[in-house]
Amino acid sequence: MNRRTRRQRRAAALLIVLFLMAITAPILCMMLDTHTTHIRCTHNDIEMKTALYIAQAGVHDAMAQLLADSAWRAGFTNKAFPAGLGHTYTVTLANAANNQIIITSTARTAQGHTKTVVATVTGF
16 A cells, blocks of 8 residues: 555545544534533422422421411511521411411522412311
8 A cells, every 4th residue: 555545544534533523523512401401400390399398398387386376377487497408488377268377388498499388277
């Protein structure tokens, strides 16, 4: 094999490698972008579920207070739950018709996601 043939083969190999890189680079970028989006969606889902569970904890806390004192209507303002993680809930109570009480609990996670749960209870 002479020098010219070797150069032509090397040049052809280089072109093939460059072509393959040009094809695979955008595909790889799309895959990484899709993966990043999936991670962000999963994180948001976890945060929203955390906010929901904290808001439900606020309702349960209010119910416990009502069971201890049926005249209690003070509610809670930015009560930490669980302590030390930066999550809070605020609970308000309102009297409604037919001996019903409307409990509204709004949770805020440490990352700023919020969720509100409204419960109507009777018998207090």
